[in-house]
Amino acid sequence: MTWNHFIFFAIASVLLWAAGALAAWKGKNRTAVAATVAGLLVFFSFIIALWMSLERPPLRTMGETRLWYSLFLPFAGVAVFVRWRYKWILSFSTLLSAVFIGVNLLKPEIHNKTLMPALQxxxxxxxxxxxxxxxxxxxxxxxxxxxxxxxxxxxxxxxxxxxxxxxxxxxxxxxxxxxxxxxxxxxxxxxxxxxxxxxxxxxxxxxxxxxxxxxxxxxxxxxxxxxxxxxxxxxxxxxxxxxxxxxxxxxxxxxxxxxxxx
The missing domain is CATH 1.20.120 (Four Helix Bundle (Hemerythrin (Met), subunit A))
Known part of the structure; x- marks a missing residue:
């Protein structure tokens, strides 16, 4: 798995999160949660695959930390939705996550296996x-x-x-x-x-x-x-x-x- 594969996982994840947000507005709560969780699993699978490819946690560069933020925003959104049923929260979390994903796609920082001793x-x-x-x-x-x-x-x-x-x-x-x-x-x-x-x-x-x-x-x-x-x-x-x-x-x-x- 390389950074070049990110776009495919990103598009699939955002589409699933968008479907979840739309379902939330329509009152289809189970579909909203299922679609959002499916998007989280797709996105997380890329992070795990990248982790294995880099042979280190993808946490060093700003681009890599944006990956985790893009993952945790919909996670926090679906947690709030499950608890309080606010229809708008999945739309906001999806939009914010998509912004960070877009930044990573437009500014793909170099990801290699190098890890300074202090980070080991x-x-x-x-x-x-x-x-x-x-x-x-x-x-x-x-x-x-x-x-x-x-x-x-x-x-x-x-x-x-x-x-x-x-x-x-x-x-x-x-x-x-x-x-x-x-x-x-x-x-x-x-x-x-x-x-x-x-x-x-x-x-x-x-x-x-x-x-x-x-x-x-x-x-x-x-x-x-x-x-x-x-x-x-x-x-x-x-x-x-x-x-x-x-x-x-x-x-x-x-x-x-x-x-x-x-």
């Missing part, structure tokens, strides 16, 4: 996978915030915001777990748990922002719109933490976390 650790795969799952859940929470703020005709209610809250609670938990794994990995690879390099600094800022959101919701449960805008601000920080730091001058040649094939 047992903590590498679980650390990145857990983080990608957290990002997907927090992305779903942001999608919910956008819907409630800009698309819902009626004023958002506290019950609706609870959906975003639950996604944030789980996403923040996985983010915390990912940070702990990263600290253990850093100790093994570089001899220290935390070095405050640009990636770690933005990770800490993102973690504290979501923690502040949780405390704000607990302290002021009636402040719905400020909480939603706060949630979007947190998601902007998350984007800086994930890929934005690659464009910061301070990270060029200094951060061990920048995604590079060099």
């Amino acid at each position: 650790s047992a903590w590498f795969a679980p650390h990145v996978i857990v983080y990608m799952f957290a990002y997907a859940l927090l992305g779903a929470a942001a999608v919910m915030a956008v819907y409630l703020l800009f698309f819902k005709k009626e004023a958002p209610t506290a019950d609706e915001l609870d959906i975003s809250d639950n996604l944030v609670y789980v996403g923040l938990s996985f983010m915390t777990l990912g940070m702990l794994m990263g600290a253990l990995w850093a100790k093994e690879a570089w001899g220290h748990y935390w070095a405050w390099d640009p990636k770690e600094t933005w990770a800490a800022a993102t973690w504290m922002a979501y923690l502040a959101y949780v405390h704000f919701r607990r302290a002021r449960p009636g402040s719905i719109k400020p909480a939603l805008y706060m949630l979007l601000a947190c998601f902007v920080l998350l984007q800086m933490c994930w890929w934005g730091i690659n464009y910061l001058p301070a990270a060029q040649g200094a951060s061990v976390h920048t995604y590079s094939m060099d």
Whole structure:
């Protein structure tokens, strides 16, 4: 399996996810779930095949991490749909996943078997996978915030915001777990748990922002719109933490976390 085969798996997956989203709008819930899960299995099969071909986890480059984000977004979407039956969530998760897939198709970064010594650790795969799952859940929470703020005709209610809250609670938990794994990995690879390099600094800022959101919701449960805008601000920080730091001058040649094939 090579990167050249990705387009076939991508098209099949997106078509299945789109079919699931359409079925959700038509009230065919079982078909919606079945089609979405089928798309997830097709997409995941490519990741596994690529993993075997590369002889390493496909988690090093930005393109490879986008693969996992493209997988986890529909996964988070179908989880929300199964729990709360929101018809729109599968459409949003499919659209967002398709955007990341499109970026990978238009900018196919080189994927080879090279893996620097620092990444040859047992903590590498679980650390990145857990983080990608957290990002997907927090992305779903942001999608919910956008819907409630800009698309819902009626004023958002506290019950609706609870959906975003639950996604944030789980996403923040996985983010915390990912940070702990990263600290253990850093100790093994570089001899220290935390070095405050640009990636770690933005990770800490993102973690504290979501923690502040949780405390704000607990302290002021009636402040719905400020909480939603706060949630979007947190998601902007998350984007800086994930890929934005690659464009910061301070990270060029200094951060061990920048995604590079060099």
